[in-house]
Amino acid sequence: MANFLEQTVNGLVNGGFYAMLALGLAVIFGMLKVVNFAHGAFYMLGAFGAYLCLRELGLSFWWALPLVPVVLGVLGMGLERAVIHRLTRLDPLYNFLLTFGLTLILQDLVKWRYGVSANPYEVPAALRGTLRAGSFEFPAYRVFVFGFAVLACAAVWWLLTRTRIGMVVRAATERPELTGALGIDVARWTTPVFGFGVALAGLAGVLAAPMQAVNPLMGADLIIVVFAVVVIGGLGSILGSVATGFGVGIAVAWAQAYAPPVVAQVLVFVVMAAVLLWRPAGLFGREETPA
Amino acid sequence: MLRVDRLSAGYGEATVLRDVSLQVAAGEVVTLCGRNGAGKTTLLRAIMGLHRQVQGRIELLGTDLGRLPPHRRARLGLGWVPDDRGAYATLSVAESLTLPPVVGPEPWPLARVYEVFPALYARRGAAANTLSGGEQQMLALARVLRMGARLLLCDEPTEGLSPLLVGQIGTILREARTHGVTVLLVEQNLHFATTVADRHYVLAEGRIVEALDNDDVQAREHELLSYLGI
Amino acid sequence: MRTIRIRKPLALAAAALVLAGCGGGGPRGGGGSKLTDGKIVLGVLNDQSGGYADLGGKNAVVAVQLAIDDFKAKYGAKAVTKDITVVTADHQNKPDVAKTDAQQMYDRQGVDAIFDVPTSSAALAVADVAKQDKRLYFNISAASDDLNGKSCNKFTFHYAYDTNMLANGTGAADTEGGARNWYLVYPNYAFGQDMTRGFTQAVSKAGGHVVATAGSPFPNPTEDYSSLLLKAASLNPKPDTLGVMQAGADLQNVVKQYNQFKLKDRGIKLAVGLMFITDIHSLGPDALAGTTFTDAWYWNFDQTNRSFANRFYAKTQTRPTFAHAANYSAALNYLEAVQAAGTDDAATVVGNLEGKKINDVFLRNGTVRAADHLVTHDAYLAQVKPSSQVAEPWDYEKIIKTIPADQAFNPPSGDCHL
Numbered sequence: 001m002a003n004f005l006e007q008t009v010n011g012l013v014n015g016g017f018y019a020m021l022a023l024g025l026a027v028i029f030g031m032l033k034v035v036n037f038a039h040g041a042f043y044m045l046g047a048f049g050a051y052l053c054l055r056e057l058g059l060s061f062w063w064a065l066p067l068v069p070v071v072l073g074v075l076g077m078g079l080e081r082a083v084i085h086r087l088t089r090l091d092p093l094y095n096f097l098l099t100f101g102l103t104l105i106l107q108d109l110v111k112w113r114y115g116v117s118a119n120p121y122e123v124p125a126a127l128r129g130t131l132r133a134g135s136f137e138f139p140a141y142r143v144f145v146f147g148f149a150v151l152a153c154a155a156v157w158w159l160l161t162r163t164r165i166g167m168v169v170r171a172a173t174e175r176p177e178l179t180g181a182l183g184i185d186v187a188r189w190t191t192p193v194f195g196f197g198v199a200l201a202g203l204a205g206v207l208a209a210p211m212q213a214v215n216p217l218m219g220a221d222l223i224i225v226v227f228a229v230v231v232i233g234g235l236g237s238i239l240g241s242v243a244t245g246f247g248v249g250i251a252v253a254w255a256q257a258y259a260p261p262v263v264a265q266v267l268v269f270v271v272m273a274a275v276l277l278w279r280p281a282g283l284f285g286r287e288e289t290p291a
Numbered sequence: 292m293l294r295v296d297r298l299s300a301g302y303g304e305a306t307v308l309r310d311v312s313l314q315v316a317a318g319e320v321v322t323l324c325g326r327n328g329a330g331k332t333t334l335l336r337a338i339m340g341l342h343r344q345v346q347g348r349i350e351l352l353g354t355d356l357g358r359l360p361p362h363r364r365a366r367l368g369l370g371w372v373p374d375d376r377g378a379y380a381t382l383s384v385a386e387s388l389t390l391p392p393v394v395g396p397e398p399w400p401l402a403r404v405y406e407v408f409p410a411l412y413a414r415r416g417a418a419a420n421t422l423s424g425g426e427q428q429m430l431a432l433a434r435v436l437r438m439g440a441r442l443l444l445c446d447e448p449t450e451g452l453s454p455l456l457v458g459q460i461g462t463i464l465r466e467a468r469t470h471g472v473t474v475l476l477v478e479q480n481l482h483f484a485t486t487v488a489d490r491h492y493v494l495a496e497g498r499i500v501e502a503l504d505n506d507d508v509q510a511r512e513h514e515l516l517s518y519l520g521i
Numbered sequence: 522m523r524t525i526r527i528r529k530p531l532a533l534a535a536a537a538l539v540l541a542g543c544g545g546g547g548p549r550g551g552g553g554s555k556l557t558d559g560k561i562v563l564g565v566l567n568d569q570s571g572g573y574a575d576l577g578g579k580n581a582v583v584a585v586q587l588a589i590d591d592f593k594a595k596y597g598a599k600a601v602t603k604d605i606t607v608v609t610a611d612h613q614n615k616p617d618v619a620k621t622d623a624q625q626m627y628d629r630q631g632v633d634a635i636f637d638v639p640t641s642s643a644a645l646a647v648a649d650v651a652k653q654d655k656r657l658y659f660n661i662s663a664a665s666d667d668l669n670g671k672s673c674n675k676f677t678f679h680y681a682y683d684t685n686m687l688a689n690g691t692g693a694a695d696t697e698g699g700a701r702n703w704y705l706v707y708p709n710y711a712f713g714q715d716m717t718r719g720f721t722q723a724v725s726k727a728g729g730h731v732v733a734t735a736g737s738p739f740p741n742p743t744e745d746y747s748s749l750l751l752k753a754a755s756l757n758p759k760p761d762t763l764g765v766m767q768a769g770a771d772l773q774n775v776v777k778q779y780n781q782f783k784l785k786d787r788g789i790k791l792a793v794g795l796m797f798i799t800d801i802h803s804l805g806p807d808a809l810a811g812t813t814f815t816d817a818w819y820w821n822f823d824q825t826n827r828s829f830a831n832r833f834y835a836k837t838q839t840r841p842t843f844a845h846a847a848n849y850s851a852a853l854n855y856l857e858a859v860q861a862a863g864t865d866d867a868a869t870v871v872g873n874l875e876g877k878k879i880n881d882v883f884l885r886n887g888t889v890r891a892a893d894h895l896v897t898h899d900a901y902l903a904q905v906k907p908s909s910q911v912a913e914p915w916d917y918e919k920i921i922k923t924i925p926a927d928q929a930f931n932p933p934s935g936d937c938h939l
Binding site for chain 2: 167168170171173177178179182183186
Binding site for chain 3: 014118213224252
């Protein structure tokens with residue numbers, strides 16, 4: 001029983017990563033209608049950023065946690081202005097290809113500079129212990145990650161539902177043309193929203209650095225799973241991507257613990273296919289409204 | 292207030308509007324009527340800047356709208372009331388009202404909006420698209436009145452509404468007019484049109500074929516009805 | 522563009538001269554050579570951009586070039602040819618790419634022997650091409666014992682190491698050292714399954730018991746192994762050793778997460794199936810301190826190894842993995858065989874190599890087994906040092922004991938018919 005609980009909590013921890021990444025993807029897709037394939041690369045840059053902060057600047061995890069996402073967010077805004085923005089009026093496929101190319105460029109730049117091998121990054125000293133309750137035992141850092149992910153999702157939720165910025169983003173996401181006709185400069189918001197989504201990916205990357213091997217290819221495959229999460233939750237649905245992120249985390253953890261390896265491997269994609277057949281707009285999505 | 296001069300518009304190869312010229316004076320309520328496909332909605336969208344494939348000139352209060360994007364036109368005082376009523380699913384009624392910026396000298400305060408539209412007050416926390424059709428139409432109107440828009444572009448606000456609600460819309464438009472709001476209205480309901488409007492343009496195949504006043508409309512009601520195919 | 526167009530004939534003439542100069546033209550050195558095309562081309566086919574690029578990769582090309590340099594220095598004018606070059610390609614760990622690249626190398630680039638090829642599935646594809654084209658292939662970095670078992674062929678040699686060597690070393694040594702109950706986690710593909718089979722045999726033979734095995738997806742997009750690790754504590758009987766069969770970046774993830782879950786403190790020790798020194802470097806030695814594993818070669822083992830490592834360092838600014846040393850050794854021994862045979866005819870060179878006893882910088886008590894083309898040699902039981910004992914960069918291993926060649930490798934399986 002304790003082990004089942006440990007497995008479930010662990011699923012939630014992993015779900016936190018899916019949720020944060022899916023949330024960024026969903027916000028970007030909603031506002032820009034861009035399927036940002038480079039999201040995994042930004043996640044990798046987040047982890048690498050944490051590593052470089054430590055190695056080059058001597059800045060600990062606690063500094064990297066706010067600093068790296070901000071820097072990446074600014075970088076993301078620059079990229080949006082420089083290239084992505086130019087293609088938003090064209091078929092979404094163009095930007096999908098563009099961000100795919102960006103992924104390869106970012107990965108190769110990091111490979112070229114730092115090699116393909118992973119780099120050591122430790123759990124911050126304060127969180128190296130484990131939390132115990134009876135026979136239930138769990139690494140403190142993972143609990144922290146889960147808490148932080150929930151907090152980050154809640155903060156985004158608050159931002160989107162309780163602030164004027166969030167209101168504008170929701171309106172522009174749902175009906176960009178109407179929102180423009182009501183006097184709101186939708187284009188002005190696409191750059192910060194893209195940067196924000198990128199910052200969220202960077203945040204997930206920083207949080208992953210102490211848990212996973214920090215190498216240029218991390219996130220390259222993860223992004224496929226996150227795409228599946230977004231599709232299951234409903235493209236552009238904020239609540240959908242968060243709920244599905246945590247749900248998929250638990251489901252995969254259970255499958256890995258209690259089913260043959262092949263189940264965990266295909267589970268997410270089988271669910272995605274089923275959802276697409278049964279509810280093409282996703283579990284939390286709405287059918288497309290005419291513009 | 293509004294001057295449209297030799298405006299042509301199309302979709303790809305197809306021309307939808309040909310050399311349309313019209314004027315709306317400040318404080319006037321003017322309707323555009325015509326059969327489906329005559330180009331009424333395209334004309335409104337072209338004025339709003341939502342339809343980009345246009346030639347000709349559109350002036351608002353003496354300013355050439357040129358290639359201005361829709362949000363800039365809205366800020367010059369255009370109030371957009373779309374034919375689908377534009378109710379957001381992700382915004383509450385109250386949020387929908389406060390979403391657009393204030394653009395004119397005489398915006399309606401929120402309190403006044405709620406006074407005039409008690410149904411919106413009662414449901415201010417609900418998602419806008421959960422309102423009834425009539426309430427959604429009220430919301431679309433209230434939204435641009437709260438902006439302080441000077442020229443409302445209303446695309447068939449009475450479509451599908453009960454006579455009672457149609458009457459209410461008329462009341463609101465007349466009320467707005469007394470506060471100096473100008474209205475360009477796409478309308479199929481001739482009777483309703485004569486109760487709110489001063490003048491009427493008849494569009495056919497992308498051209499303005501007639502300009503009428505209320506007396507003309509009443510005198511030629513049967514002819515016009517058959518012409519409009521109603 | 523305009524100037525180039527005007528001067529095109531001139532440029533062409535210049536290019537022709539340059540090419541003629543490079544090509545050398547005329548009769549080649551090493552009188553009496555019977556090389557099919559007067560030259561020898563070695564091909565290094567491996568991962569140059571993915572997870573295995575640091576353990577072999579471009580530096581394996583450097584190692585092969587060192588072998589060529591040493592060969593030329595040794596034989597000078599008596600060398601079978603002076604025209605020895607190395608070409609290379611990135612197979613991205615994909616069997617189909619590896620197959621196409623291998624065909625390209627043999628057919629278009631005139632490659633006489635292909636070296637390296639990590640990832641067992643890619644290696645098996647290349648072995649197939651070698652068999653069809655009747656050209657040589659020295660597998661270095663792939664571990665599957667099928668290469669010298671049911672998929673063996675006359676033109677393929679399995680150099681350096683295999684899954685049995687890893688299992689016999691680590692599985693037996695740790696079990697004898699007190700590991701009674703093993704929990705094996707493996708990547709769910711050919712290599713991982715082979716390793717699990719080999720470890721299960723070795724552990725049982727040494728009197729231990731494999732409590733459970735658990736596969737992880739391969740490739741594993743989530744890079745997460747925590748579910749498998751958490752399972753360890755719930756097994757009955759409770760395992761005292763976690764045997765990790767993952768390699769490269771996957772291994773690094775498992776170890777990082779093993780440390781996070783404090784499995785060591787919960788009485789579950791770590792044993793690693795396949796580890797390269799680059800893995801220790803990536804994780805930092807403290808993440809692995811005390812872990813025993815089987816190494817095919819270690820750069821700081823003795824003076825011979827060290828002087829090779831120093832030459833390698835001068836060119837790469839890094840220390841060689843056993844795969845780098847093995848690529849060097851295989852290339853040099855291939856060239857020696859061609860020199861001895863006086864021809865690059867593949868069948869003749871194979872004849873020269875079969876049964877050969879070799880001692881060099883990589884092979885100690887080495888034998889090119891005629892029965893199945895496995896190249897056996899002494900292996901080493903190594904232990905990762907804590908950072909406090911690391912005396913210089915890359916000084917991560919303490920060699921506990923040498924495993925004699927005949928104990929390190931299994932005898933021929935009988936599945937191989939050359």
